[in-house]
Amino acid sequence: MSHDDHDHDHDHDHTDPPAETALRVKALETLLTRRGYVSTEALDAVVDMFETKVGPRNGARVVAKAWADPAYKKRLLERPTEAIAEFGFINRQGEHMRVVENTPRVHNVVVCTLCSCYPWPVLGLPPVWYKSSAYRARVVIEPRAVLSEFGLKVPEDVEVRVWDSTAELRYMVLPERPAGTDGMGEEQLADLVTRDSMIGTGGTRTP
Amino acid sequence: MSRSKEFAALVPDGLKTGGDPVFxxxxxxxxxxxxxxxxxxxxxxxxxxxxxxxxEIKHAGADDAGGARYYAFWLAALEKLVTAKGLASRGDIDDMAAAWRDAYLHTPHGKPVELPAA
Incomplete structure (x- = not known):
């Protein structure tokens, strides 16, 4: 391994195989599907519930703490991987996190144009559309049009920044704290944070 | 019991945050x-x-008090039951895992990784 390996680029000749455990899970899935013991639809139904209900709750807790605690927000923006690890959300593959903050002037949105790199520890499993070639290709070229298809109208005077994830660096959006939430605790605030608001394709809930 | 509660009940308390299971x-x-x-x-x-x-968990004893290896045990248990029930043999799983590894190594990055047809 070279001393500057944090700068290295994707190796395009092959795809790094996942860890042995993940390979064995894939092997089981292939065998059991081919033999008709399980269907991909049934597996997807179970996973889907967790993808929409479970994973993003981690990120929501991080966002809520950043809204409630200015010192934590500073740590989260300056040293995101470490600040997120304070919750025990640790990326075992060792990728670094970067948190990009929405402001009245800037709206951030996250994509992985190359494949479907995603911040698993904070957002869980990526939604199907995130992995689609349509989203990956179009959000870079015409982000405002794509966002409006998600029902998100970004005012003309707000700059849209698109962040392209890599195998080594994963992005999460820190949405703006909604108005009318003064005095709310972290638990209540976390309920306002949606998965899509942390990808940048949706808004937060209003109290 | 709702489906979501039914699934959540299967996950040990140590792996939940705010009542939700976490992967x-x-x-x-x-x-x-x-x-x-x-x-x-x-x-x-x-x-x-x-x-x-x-x-599987008992076999590990105090090694995994924090639950970090919980899903490694889960997978080991799943393989044991799948082989015990004759759904697939250990050799089948080994061979298929090797085939997947091979597929990854021969797929350019960014392209979907697919197995050759059975």
Whole structure:
């Protein structure tokens, strides 16, 4: 391994195989599907519930703490991987996190144009559309049009920044704290944070 | 009981935050989903599953007090039940895992990784 390996680029000749455990899970899935013991639809139904209900709750807790605690927000923006690890959300593959903050002037949105790199520890499993070639290709070229298809109208005077994830660096959006939430605790605030608001394709809930 | 509560009840307390089960990596969710689906299809009873998983965890003893290796035990238990029930042999799983590794190594980055047809 070279001393500057944090700068290295994707190796395009092959795809790094996942860890042995993940390979064995894939092997089981292939065998059991081919033999008709399980269907991909049934597996997807179970996973889907967790993808929409479970994973993003981690990120929501991080966002809520950043809204409630200015010192934590500073740590989260300056040293995101470490600040997120304070919750025990640790990326075992060792990728670094970067948190990009929405402001009245800037709206951030996250994509992985190359494949479907995603911040698993904070957002869980990526939604199907995130992995689609349509989203990956179009959000870079015409982000405002794509966002409006998600029902998100970004005012003309707000700059849209698109962040392209890599195998080594994963992005999460820190949405703006909604108005009318003064005095709310972290638990209540976390309920306002949606998965899509942390990808940048949706808004937060209003109290 | 709702489906979501039913699934949540299967995950040990140590792995939940705010009452929700948490997966650290996608393969854990996939192993979890396979177990639930096989059980629902009648391939094994839930008590058979609990017994097999319990044996794996007990075997590790105090090694995994924090639950970090919980899904590694989960996968080991799933492989044991799948082979015990004759759904697939250990050799089948080894061969298929090797085929997947090979598929990754021969797929350019960014392209979908697919197995050659069976």
């Amino acid at each position: 650290a990596e996608p393969w854990q969710a996939e192993a979890f989903a396979m177990t639930v689906t096989l059980h629902q299809a009648g391939c094994f009873t839930w008590s058979e599953w609990a017994e097999t998983l319990g044996a």
